[in-house]
């Protein structure tokens with residue numbers, strides 16, 4: 001059995017919530033994807049949390065939140081799988097996942113062996129993730145590298161040092177991290193990745209209307225605490241301004257509504273709003 005620590009507070013713990021969602025999805029007969037490693041992460045985290053009464057309570061709250069976010073979030077995972085496969089089919093051989101959390105696409109998608117796959121997240125996240133992976137010993141489908149770095153600081157040097165090639169097109173994955181950074185910092189991350197993006201690189205950003213006053217968002221803030229309310233979190237975040245910003249910085253953008261994207265998936269997640277969906281950007 002792996003003796004490991006797991007993030008019990010701070011934004012890194014949100015990654016465990018998404019692993020709970022992916023483990024649940026993977027157990028369904030009508031699953032949208034199969035992520036067998038998700039249950040390994042969940043079991044390791046559960047063992048760690050439930051070792052103390054306070055941790056056990058936090059675990060209950062985390063599972064309850066995963067329930068609340070399940071429907072939309074699990075469909076979102078599949079949408080990123082599909083976009084990643086599209087990028088690879090279009091010839092992309094370099095992927096960077098921002099705030100990768102417990103993402104296991106380097107192991108579970110049919111990626112080419114020569115594809116370079118970089119995962120960036122906080123050091124405390126990898127302190128949990130890597131030992132669990134080492135115990136499960138899965139074989140990556142591609143060349144995987146982890147970058148323990150804070151996206152609020154300088155991360156591009158570490159990325160280059162691990163073999164990132166800025167002359168080659170990259171598919172940048174943003175799946176639930178920029179919203180935690182705050183508007184100014186998210187824009188700085190977007191500016192950095194723009195500098196690192198060769199023509200043909202791809203980036204996607206959601207255009208959502210998130211009502212952060214809803215109870216499950218408030219509970220997420222309480223459970224995660226501290227870092228979630230980072231001081232430079234300002235209204236008018238990247239999520240709202242992404243399309244204009246990308247267009248003004250050398251990206252060709254297109255938009256597909258959420259309802260159009262989820263239509264083939266047969267899940268009750270449509271919202272009837274043609275303005276909510278995914279902005280897809282290709283570097284010119």
Ligand SMILES: C[S@@+](CC[C@H](N)C(=O)[O-])C[C@H]1O[C@@H](n2cnc3c(N)ncnc32)[C@H](O)[C@@H]1O
Pocket residue numbers: 011012013014015018019098099100101102103120121122125149150151152175176177180181
């Ligand atoms: C909601 S989770 C999503 C994880 C993953 N993308 C997924 O969909 O499963 C948000 C992730 O962003 C990471 N994160 C938040 N702030 C970060 C920062 N400043 N630098 C690096 N990673 C960060 C957290 O550690 C966490 O893993």
